[in-house]
Amino acid sequence: MNRPRAWLFFLQKKRGTHRTIPPTLAFWGELGIFCLILIAGVLGVLTLVARIFVPYWRAVKDFRPQFAVVRSARVVEHQFPEGLLFRPEILVSFQAAGREYATWAYNPQSPLGDGYLPDRRSAERVLSHFQEGQGCIIHYDPKDPSQAFLFRDLPWWTWVILFVPVSLVILGMTGIVMVLQAGKEQTFLGRMVLSGGRPALPEANASDLWPTVPRPLSPPDSPGVRLPIRLPLLPTQWGHLLGWLLVCLLWNGVAVTLFAWALTILSLSRGDWSFLAFTSVLVGGGAFWTGALVRQAAREWRIGPTIVEISEQPLLPGSRYQIYLAQLGKLRVNRLTVYLVCEERAIFREGTETRRESRQVARFRLFRREAFEVHAGVPFEAFFDFQLPFQVMHSFRSPHNEIAWMIVVENVVVGLPPMKRYFPVVVYPPHSGKVSA
Amino acid sequence: MSIVAGDSIPTVILRLDRDRSVYFPGDTLSGEFRIEGLSRTAIEAVELTVLWFTEGKGTSDRGVHTAWQFLPSDRAFDPRRPQRFSTIVPRAPWSYEGIILKIRWTVRLRVILRGMPSIVCEVPFRLGDLPPVALP
Numbered sequence: 071m072n073r074p075r076a077w078l079f080f081l082q083k084k085r086g087t088h089r090t091i092p093p094t095l096a097f098w099g100e101l102g103i104f105c106l107i108l109i110a111g112v113l114g115v116l117t118l119v120a121r122i123f124v125p126y127w128r129a130v131k132d133f134r135p136q137f138a139v140v141r142s143a144r145v146v147e148h149q150f151p152e153g154l155l156f157r158p159e160i161l162v163s164f165q166a167a168g169r170e171y172a173t174w175a176y177n178p179q180s181p182l183g184d185g186y187l188p189d190r191r192s193a194e195r196v197l198s199h200f201q202e203g204q205g206c207i208i209h210y211d212p213k214d215p216s217q218a219f220l221f222r223d224l225p226w227w228t229w230v231i232l233f234v235p236v237s238l239v240i241l242g243m244t245g246i247v248m249v250l251q252a253g254k255e256q257t258f259l260g261r262m263v264l265s266g267g268r269p270a271l272p273e274a275n276a277s278d279l280w281p282t283v284p285r286p287l288s289p290p291d292s293p294g295v296r297l298p299i300r301l302p303l304l305p306t307q308w309g310h311l312l313g314w315l316l317v318c319l320l321w322n323g324v325a326v327t328l329f330a331w332a333l334t335i336l337s338l339s340r341g342d343w344s345f346l347a348f349t350s351v352l353v354g355g356g357a358f359w360t361g362a363l364v365r366q367a368a369r370e371w372r373i374g375p376t377i378v379e380i381s382e383q384p385l386l387p388g389s390r391y392q393i394y395l396a397q398l399g400k401l402r403v404n405r406l407t408v409y410l411v412c413e414e415r416a417i418f419r420e421g422t423e424t425r426r427e428s429r430q431v432a433r434f435r436l437f438r439r440e441a442f443e444v445h446a447g448v449p450f451e452a453f454f455d456f457q458l459p460f461q462v463m464h465s466f467r468s469p470h471n472e473i474a475w476m477i478v479v480e481n482v483v484v485g486l487p488p489m490k491r492y493f494p495v496v497v498y499p500p501h502s503g504k505v506s507a
Numbered sequence: 508m509s510i511v512a513g514d515s516i517p518t519v520i521l522r523l524d525r526d527r528s529v530y531f532p533g534d535t536l537s538g539e540f541r542i543e544g545l546s547r548t549a550i551e552a553v554e555l556t557v558l559w560f561t562e563g564k565g566t567s568d569r570g571v572h573t574a575w576q577f578l579p580s581d582r583a584f585d586p587r588r589p590q591r592f593s594t595i596v597p598r599a600p601w602s603y604e605g606i607i608l609k610i611r612w613t614v615r616l617r618v619i620l621r622g623m624p625s626i627v628c629e630v631p632f633r634l635g636d637l638p639p640v641a642l643p
Binding site: 282283414415416417418419427428429431432461462463464466468469470471473499 | 532561563564565566567568570598599600601603605606607608610635636637638640642
């Protein structure tokens with residue numbers, strides 16, 4: 071089979087290999103996409119500010135409210151490049167600075183700007199609220215009283231609409247930061263200092279390779295109550311939950327905005343039912359998602375915190391360590407198991423996407439207890455010790471690859487799916503040379 | 508252990524002193540190289556590097572433990588004669604044969620030629636004697 075020509079890179083297979091396009095192209099492509107999203111968001115914010123918020127701000131700052139009488143009404147048509155637009159205007163008479171004024175006034179706050187609406191029917195509906203001889207409040211410019219507007223307070227939906235461009239700005243900025251950070255990642259560790267025929271790195275500095283072994287927490291960093299070091303909980307539970315709640319809030323904000331928009335369009339004119347149906351699906355999806363997250367949060371809350379403390383860190387192959395485990399909350403536990411787990415993790419690119427993969431390569435059961443109850447205010451506590459096997463790999467971390475050790479506490483609670491909590495530990499290479507079994 | 512790169516001319520010989528390819532932290536890794544069939548003027552530089560690199564699912568990472576550069580302008584450097592090198596093996600990272608990640612060590616010699624592609628030859632070695640990972 072003929073292979074695609076090199077210049078037809080965009081026709082090459084996108085999946086199945088780690089990289090199908092040059093990394094530089096992928097970097098600039100991703101950066102360009104997020105820049106476009108950011109620009110779209112910024113333009114959206116500026117448009118909303120210019121068309122809705124600035125007129126309102128001017129009304130508050132520069133214009134004076136005044137009672138006026140409606141004399142007449144009309145719809146002004148104006149042909150714009152994007153089509154024919156309509157502006158409802160009323161003729162009002164009012165007194166200012168001892169003089170009588172009569173002028174055509176309109177409300178400049180509209181999504182299309184300068185008071186224009188997309189169709190005549192919407193404009194006539196606005197005018198139907200003003201009857202001849204009826205009183206109303208207008209805002210006039212004290213420097214030029216012939217300038218008068220029908221300002222209103224900002225409607226609630228303007229804040230909801232603002233959600234859309236603000237979300238785009240956040241998405242664009244986050245994406246740009248992530249792409250730039252990924253671009254900065256060094257794939258070349260250590261120092262490459264070359265010199266004539268002598269070692270570039272003095273032997274005393276051979277430990278420059280230690281950056282590949284993560285630093286463990288010391289007792290002052292995280293002191294325990296029963297044992298010297300309290301292990302931190304990986305942010306897989308509450309951290310991820312909060313992250314997803316934020317994303318869910320953004321999603322719901324956008325969905326509700328679009329739904330409100332669809333309803334507004336439908337009420338102003340004949341509208342588009344398909345758009346309303348689409349936004350209803352978005353709102354429904356958001357509601358389902360919110361429900362799932364709330365259930366997850368409730369489950370976390372019900373199980374209560376888990377505390378793991380250890381006698382010493384870093385761990386060394388062949389050495390013994392003591393563990394203190396405490397489970398708080400109010401629950402009936404079917405089974406509680408503690409494992410020491412080793413995991414390989416890899417980051418790689420597929421096309422323009424960055425993917426992660428992990429594989430558990432070692433698991434040692436340290437503790438198991440079945441059928442017991444945890445009462446509120448009286449935590450379940452256990453002390454146990456274990457010996458790290460001799461021939462195990464040490465913790466390792468480089469920009470795209472990692473070997474991570476962790477203590478995993480698995481709770482099987484009555485009425486809830488199994489819940490795992492992860493407490494990372496660091497394993498160092500053995501002090502002496504050769505290890506023996 | 509030695510690796511010979513190239514046909515009859517030019518020939519690059521890279522050799523480690525130990526026959527066994529397993530080293531432990533603190534061991535001395537030493538060896539020599541020589542280049543035959545190339546005049547001094549044809550060589551721009553010779554780089555010798557002791558480095559580790561990763562293989563597997565993730566994007567490859569690598570790190571240099573020690574590097575030397577030999578320049579023909581240095582009168583003491585005669586590529587036809589054995590050039591000795593020696594370094595202390597570091598504590599980490601250990602050689603590792605995992606499922607989606609492998610960590611390998613190698614001594615890499617790169618002969619940069621004037622107006623021609625470089626010649627590269629490597630002698631792999633192991634840091635530590637961890638057995639390959641077997642899935643539980």
